[in-house]
Amino acid sequence: MNITPGPLLGKIETPADLRNLSKEQLHEVSEELRQFIIDVVSVHGGHFAASLGVVELTVAMHYVFNTPYDQLVWDVGHQAYGHKILTGRRDVFHTNRKYHGISGFPKREESEYDTFGVGHSSTSISAALGMAMASKYKGETDRQHIAVIGDGAMTAGMAFEALNHAGVANANVLIILNDNCMSIDPNVGALKEYLTDITTSPTYNKLRDDVWNLLGKLPVGKRFTRDMASKLEAGLKGVVSSSSNLFESLKLRYFGPIDGHNIVKLVDTLQDLKDIPGPKLLHIVTTKGKGYALAEKDQTTWHAPGLFDKITGEIFKKQPEKPQPPKYQDVFGHTIIELAEMNKNIMGITPAMPSGSSLKFMMEKMPDRAFDVGICEQHAVTLSAGLATQGMRVFCNIYSSFFQRAYDQALHDVAIQKLPVTFCLDRAGLVGEDGPTHHGAYDIAYMRCVPNVIISSPMNEEELRNLMYTSQLAEQQYPFIIRYPRGQGVMPDWKQPFREIKIGTGRKVRSGKDIAILSLGHPGNFVTEACKELMADGLQPAHYDMRFVKPLDEAMLHEIFSQFDKIVTVEDAAVTGGFGSAILEFMAAHGYKADVRMLGIPDRIVEHGKPEELHRECGYDAAGIAAAARAMLKEKITVTA
Known part of the structure; x- marks a missing residue:
C-alpha cells in the first residue's frame, strides 16, 4: 500500500x-x-x-x-x-x-x-x-x-x-x-x-506567565530581559x-x-x-x-497496538478456528495468583512492566502483594532481596534484556546471600521486531557462572507452572531463575494440577538410536517438529528436554554420552557460554568423546525481524535442527563407508 x-x-x-x-x-x-x-x-x-x-x-x-x-x-x-x-x-x-x-x-x-x-x-x-x-x-x-x-x-x-x-x-x-x-x-x-x-x-504558573508577559513589553534588550525574568522566576519557584x-x-x-x-x-x-x-x-x-x-x-x-483501522480504531486480530494456547506471560500472571492463594508469603515485583509481564492481574487482585516499582531494575532486585530476608517468597519478573541492568544486585545482594528470590525472565531469547536491544540472549551465559543459582527454562506452559510451584516450596532456599520467551505457548489445555519438579532433572521426550538432540526451554518444540522430519527420512533421533542448565541432570547426561556419539544442543540463547557450552564442559570433565553441534544465537548481534525469521536465520528452527542432524549423520555414514 x-x-x-x-x-x-x-x-x-x-x-x-x-x-x-x-x-x-x-x-x-x-x-x-x-x-x-x-x-x-x-x-x-x-x-x-x-x-x-x-x-x-x-x-x-x-x-x-x-x-x-x-x-x-x-x-x-x-x-x-x-x-x-x-x-x-x-x-x-x-x-x-x-x-x-x-x-x-x-x-x-x-x-x-x-x-x-x-x-x-x-x-x-x-x-x-x-x-x-x-x-x-x-x-x-x-x-x-x-x-x-x-x-x-x-x-x-x-x-x-x-x-x-x-x-x-x-x-x-x-x-x-x-x-x-x-x-x-x-x-x-x-x-x-x-x-x-x-x-x-496555578499560582506559580500564573505568576510566571505574568512576569514573562510583562518583561516582554519592556523596552530592554533581549539578554537583559531573559536574565531578569530568570531571576524573578527563580524567586517565584522558591516562594510558590x-x-x-x-x-x-x-x-x-x-x-x-x-x-x-x-x-x-x-x-x-x-x-x-x-x-x-x-x-x-x-x-x-x-x-x-x-x-x-x-x-x-x-x-x-x-x-504498540499492532495493525488497526485508522478510521474505526478496530485493532485487527485473527480469530482462531480452534482454542489457542495462551501467552507464556499470561500463564505466569494467572499462576502466581494461584500460588499466592496457597502461600501467603508470595509477593510479586516488576520494574515498570505490569502489563507486558502480566503481573497486572495480581496487582488488581492483590494490590498489597504485587508492586510496580518503576523503571528501576536494580532497585527491583535488591527490594526483592530485602523482602526475602523477612521470609517472603518473591517472584521478581523482569525482561531478560533488562535483567542485565541488575547483574551486580543479582550477584551481590541475592546469590551471595543465598536468598530464595524467583526471577521470572520474560522475553528470553530472540524477541523479534524490537531487535538487538531487547533480545534476551545473554542471561544463561552471565548467570551460569554465579554460584548458588538455579537456572531453568520450560518447554511448555505446564512446565512453567510446575517450575514456579517448585521455586516457592519451603525446602527450596536458593535463587531460582525461570526463563521463557515472548508470546504464545503450545498447550491450549495448560491449566494442569501443580507438580513438583526435582531440581536438576530433565526428561526424555522420545527414544532414538541415531542421534541425541538436547533442548532447553521452548525450542524443544522446534525439536519435536525436527524429529518428525528426520523420522520421515527413516532416521531415529532421541530428544531430551533438559529443563535445567544449572544444575544439569548429570545422570541423564551420563546415559546420553554412553549411548550417542552424535549430539545436537538447541537453545534460544547465546551459544557462547550458554547451555551447549555447559554440555561441552560436562563432556570434557568426564572424559567423553562425541561430535557435538551447538545451535542457538550465534556470537554476533542479531538484528530485528519476526521471531520465526530470526530463528531460521540463526539455524535453530525445526528445519535448521533437522538439517544439522542430517549433516552430522551424513558425516557419520560417509566415515563408516
Whole structure:
C-alpha cells in the first residue's frame, strides 16, 4: 500500500528543508507528520502513541537546532518515529521493524542523525553529557547537545546519577523532560507526584506567565530581559512551588513547564535556550497518543497496538478456528495468583512492566502483594532481596534484556546471600521486531557462572507452572531463575494440577538410536517438529528436554554420552557460554568423546525481524535442527563407508 505524505512533509528530505519553512508553517508540518505516522503504523505496525505525543517537539527541535551538528539524543526511542521521518527515512519508514528494514529505535549505523543507539531507558542524559563534555574539550563552543527523556525514564537511578553530574560539569547540555505521566504503563512513585505538583500549581504558573508577559513589553534588550525574568522566576519557584527546586538544587537551570503541543511556544523557548550556556532543563507537558483519540484515552493499549483501522480504531486480530494456547506471560500472571492463594508469603515485583509481564492481574487482585516499582531494575532486585530476608517468597519478573541492568544486585545482594528470590525472565531469547536491544540472549551465559543459582527454562506452559510451584516450596532456599520467551505457548489445555519438579532433572521426550538432540526451554518444540522430519527420512533421533542448565541432570547426561556419539544442543540463547557450552564442559570433565553441534544465537548481534525469521536465520528452527542432524549423520555414514 502506497502512503503519500502531505504536501509540506513530502518536500522534507532533511531537517535543512524543514528550516527553510516559516514558523507559521510548522503547525501544518506537525499535522502532516502526525497523520503520516498514523497512516503507516496502522498498516505496517510498530510503536504508536509515544511518537504522536512528541510530534511538535520533534519538529521544533529540528527546526531550531542545526542537526546533525547539534546532537540530539532520544531516550528509549519508542518516540523517535517523527525524527526518523524528518531525517531522510520517510520513504523507507514502512519497513520500520521489518526483517532487513530500518530499526524501530535510533541506531548509529542507520543515520548520522541518530547520535546514540537506544532501546533501554534512562541513558540519554549520560550520553548527551558525554558528548557535551567532549565538545567542550575540543573547543566546539557553538555545538548544542539535547537529551529528550520521559518522566517514566527519569525514575531510573542512572538518570539521577547523570543529573547529579550534569549540574557540576559546566557543559552545554539541554535536558528536555517530556512529562506525560506514562512509560508503557502509567508511571508510579514520588517523582510522578512531584511533577504533578509543578504542573498543577496555578499560582506559580500564573505568576510566571505574568512576569514573562510583562518583561516582554519592556523596552530592554533581549539578554537583559531573559536574565531578569530568570531571576524573578527563580524567586517565584522558591516562594510558590518549593517542589520545583529539585532540579535547581542539582545546579540545573529549570524552565517550564510549558505546553509541549504548542509549536510556536516550543520554537521560541528553544531559540532562547540556545543562547543560555551550561546545563539546563526544559520541562514540557504532553499527551501520549496526541491527535488520535483512542490512543489518548487508552495509552497502554495503543503503545504498540499492532495493525488497526485508522478510521474505526478496530485493532485487527485473527480469530482462531480452534482454542489457542495462551501467552507464556499470561500463564505466569494467572499462576502466581494461584500460588499466592496457597502461600501467603508470595509477593510479586516488576520494574515498570505490569502489563507486558502480566503481573497486572495480581496487582488488581492483590494490590498489597504485587508492586510496580518503576523503571528501576536494580532497585527491583535488591527490594526483592530485602523482602526475602523477612521470609517472603518473591517472584521478581523482569525482561531478560533488562535483567542485565541488575547483574551486580543479582550477584551481590541475592546469590551471595543465598536468598530464595524467583526471577521470572520474560522475553528470553530472540524477541523479534524490537531487535538487538531487547533480545534476551545473554542471561544463561552471565548467570551460569554465579554460584548458588538455579537456572531453568520450560518447554511448555505446564512446565512453567510446575517450575514456579517448585521455586516457592519451603525446602527450596536458593535463587531460582525461570526463563521463557515472548508470546504464545503450545498447550491450549495448560491449566494442569501443580507438580513438583526435582531440581536438576530433565526428561526424555522420545527414544532414538541415531542421534541425541538436547533442548532447553521452548525450542524443544522446534525439536519435536525436527524429529518428525528426520523420522520421515527413516532416521531415529532421541530428544531430551533438559529443563535445567544449572544444575544439569548429570545422570541423564551420563546415559546420553554412553549411548550417542552424535549430539545436537538447541537453545534460544547465546551459544557462547550458554547451555551447549555447559554440555561441552560436562563432556570434557568426564572424559567423553562425541561430535557435538551447538545451535542457538550465534556470537554476533542479531538484528530485528519476526521471531520465526530470526530463528531460521540463526539455524535453530525445526528445519535448521533437522538439517544439522542430517549433516552430522551424513558425516557419520560417509566415515563408516
